[in-house]
Amino acid sequence: MGKQFQLNSKKNKLRFSVTVTLKKDVLDPQGKVVQNTLLNLGMSNLKNIRQGKFFEIEIDEADQIIAEKKVEEMCQKLLVNLIIEDYKINILK
Amino acid sequence: MGKQFQLNSKKNKLRFSVTVTLKKDVLDPQGKVVQNTLLNLGMSNLKNIRQGKFFEIEIDEADQIIAEKKVEEMCQKLLVNLIIEDYKINILK
Amino acid sequence: MEITKYIIEKHGLNLEEFKSIQKLLKRDPNLLELGIFSAMWNEHCSYKSSRLHLKKLPTKGKQVIQGPGENAGVIDIGDDDAIVFKIESHNHPSYIEPYQGAATGVGGILRDVFTMGARPIALLNSIHFGSPSHPKTKTLLNGVVSGIGGYGNCIGIPTVAGETKFNETYNENILVNAMAVGHAQKSKIFYSKAKGIGKSVVYVGSKTGRDGIHGASMASAEFDDNSEEKKPTVQVGDPFTEKLLLEACLELMKDDSIIAIQDMGAAGLTSSSVEMASKGSLGIELELDKVPCREENMTPYEMMLSESQERMLIILEDGKEDHARKIFEKWDLDFVVIGKTTNTKNLIMKFKNKIEGNIPLEALASKAPVYDRKWSKKKLSKKKMELKTLKKVGLEEGLIKILSSPNHSNKSWVTSQYDQMVMCDTAQRSGSDAAVIRIHKKNKAIAVSVDSSANYCKSHPITGGKQIVCENWRNIISVGARPLAITNCLNFGNPENNEVMGEFAECLDGIKEACEFLNYPVVSGNVSFYNGTNKKNIFPTPVIGGVGLIKKLSKPMNHNFKGEKNIILLIGKTFGHLEQSCFLKENFSIVEGIPPEINLVNEKNNGEIILKLIDSGLLKAVHDVSSGGLLVALSEMSIGTNFGIKIQKPKRLTNLIGYFFGEDQGRYVIEIDPSNLDKVVKLLNENNVYHDNLGVTQKEFFEIEGEMKISNKELFKINNHWYNNY
Amino acid sequence: MKSSVIVFPGSNCDRDIAVALEKLQFKNKMVWHKETSLPKSDLIVIPGGFSYGDYLRSGAIAGKSLIIDEVIKAANSGCLVLGICNGFQILTETGLLKGTLLRNKNLRFINRDVNIKVLNNQTKFSSKYKSNQILKINIAHNEGNYFTNSKHLDQLKKDNLIAFKYCDKNGNVNESSNPNGALENIAGIYNEKRNILGMMPHPERMVDNIISNTDGINLFSGLIN
């Protein structure tokens, strides 16, 4: 694990959400199957559904700009497959 | 496939996002591995990360209350496993 | 829109080729037509650089039902059973997006096999990565392995064999080759040749999107309203849809509704329609408005060039449309009649009541360019290894270095990510010389294996070419199967480079010679050129995928020692050839000299006698001796069993390192019950097969008297840690 | 004995289980998911595979299919139901079995032979096994990491509803013999009435010595009488 438990001082933490979605034009087999199932279940006014990933990230850092950069780095390095996915970062609360 | 192409009249469509996350007391093997990997990549001020699913849903319906009910129904009927997952619905734009 | 020089280049065509197009059309092509020429005339589809050389390969034999030229090769395994198989590369896409690239590679080769009416029964793969210390290797390895597994596991076809190798020559260009093997009834094989005029041309499967419209997409961006940047989009595999497509096609194939069928692989709708029509000397007319599209406002250009996966084109007998439609609808797949066959011998594309393109089919197929590219002979190294000049290495130390190296480590980290058992006919899984797959509900089986030797092929292409065929043949024999035929995937660098083209020509000479001698014909294959970057070409890496037959399967033969105090014989002569050996590479990082020679006469003789011994039930274990030499072969027979060896040093005066690590070809190690020794030796002598009696098996220890002793458990650990710590 | 195997789009162990059942003299029928009634059966099997690609959550979409309502009805009236691998996942999605199957803890697909221990040999499914007998059975899954809340876990233990646990070849149940991270090494569970069994290992792959072993046979042959 390598991570130490940190004192819970609210000031030092920031929370972000990251949503990761498939780029436009990239096939979304999952969304397709879910859409068909919902239509079969009678949800006839469903026009479109696309599936993606969602992360909730807590950072030990008081400075929002620095923290956001960290999250950005996580997305680029691991969380997002930049070839086929787009992402959006939002600060929470 | 069952679905017909619909006229593109903006008034009649509403877009929602749904985020689905594992309940607090449910083990999140994926989040744990992602967290460890990020820590190993040197992201030492990562305090916590949890992974979930994200849906973008477009509904053919002008009335927000009705549309939101539809999305709620989709969550309950299919998108969410209520035993282990929580969800949040947001209207987009 | 004007066709500029820039646009021509963007389509991968040179000006000479453009002039030929003008001549063939007797006018300028429009953009759609140019795109189609570019798709059909590129190296991948036209084989323009390789065709002259491929002609050399032996493709015939009593066992061959269909050789190269169809979606896959077909061989006869007796009764009404046929085996359909082919290998294909997906190198470049896998480097860009390893998971999806590898996954769609598997999907593509599966379609080639079930298009012909075969139910796929096994998947294999040959994957080559750069040096483990290269920053990209780990991600690529992870992505490729999970992509191969992801697709095969989901569709429910066992992935049973393959090879995983590391070599810095692949640092910037990995190799991902996938092979599929299917079983069909001999009397129900489907081909891609269209017949008859006015027949329905049917599109089935997934919808068409803008995936994989490559270099060409730049050109199309210029006339597109939305200025949004258009990167070539990556194809995403949908194994679930492929499973539906597989079942639907096989269901339709039960009767005789289908005249011709072809998967949409590279160059999608273009190549499938062109191939079917041109093989039948017919014309074809497509109404592109009818093509099921995933995105809005797709242009004819995009529809014709899209490489969306999980799609097929079928030409149906008259009046069968409703029957066929019902089947595809049952499986929730699109089914649309998008055109018909004609007698014009042209490909005509209509869109919104207008003819958007009209090309004589022969211009795309038989009149496509063929190049006799310049090539130069390999200059062979004269270097001989002088062991004396090197630091002394003990047998144990040398063995441990090899067994713990990435290339020789146990591959279960890879293979446990593949479902090897689904379909319940896998009698022998990954980890043995060849996998054994039973023919469903029968007691016969096939053996399959893929092999390559890039270092050998680099240093001596002719010998390398022979060696990979022979190694593959040996692997098939080691499980008691009669080798029948091969498929090959020829991964090479830039063919416009004389040396690369020379490697290609000479490797093929070697493959040809071995295949001819062993009666092991080539029934299908694939060529992948332009592997490399910045003028650095990869080592020539032809990959051989072989299939053999076990007429009566009891428990398949494998290489694990079965008991103690059994006798161990080494079949074939040992000279101690160390140049290009794994021993020198892993212990001294020396990759020099020329590889061991292949003696085809001995190869065949030794192989035949091993088969005979297995058939007579005289052997308990068999293993071929390959990379790493005798000591590595012996350790592989011990690891994972309770039995090791107790053997003596050779009596005659030889260099021990050469004896135990030399990679002389055509050799096998066998384990026999002492009571059978006389019988076996008699048979060997009668057939002029050389053998050494090495010693016996013993419990739990791996021992060369006076030289080394190590426990099996320890060997196992040494052999198992690399992947788990990488 | 009559059996029915439910086939979803994406099921891929349906043929395997049918072969095993027929080998053991079951009169077996394959039932397509769009059908709305079940043939009369003593045993219903939901086979392994990737129903609907397992695209949303494994088993989720199959859990909403037409035929599932019939399976639920039959199960509630006492019919034997066996869910293997994806079938187990589907049973948890329908609520016929409690708990859920999360991703394997190493986030990788795992295919290999593992040992499992028979914890309860007092059910119709397990009566032919000895108590604590160790079997060697193949697993092949991405999501086999069984999880349930502590209340349900207590109930599983108290009522002896844990069918199998992963162990090593000597029967030790511990972390190193746990392939996927499953709670307390659980490999299979029963419902309260013990007419429903969900398990991740594939017994149908272990009925033929040429292919593997015959450790799976007793699970099926125990049902015939």
Ligand SMILES: Nc1ncnc2c1ncn2[C@@H]1O[C@H](COP(=O)(O)OP(=O)(O)O)[C@@H](O)[C@H]1O
């Ligand atoms: N190296 C080779 N040896 C023998 N046959 C080959 C080789 N490469 C390609 N072929 C044959 O040429 C034909 C066209 O190959 P390819 O374009 O790869 O097929 P597909 O269109 O199905 O992808 C096939 O029949 C294939 O078997």
Ligand SMILES: [Mg+2]
């Ligand atoms: Mg093909």
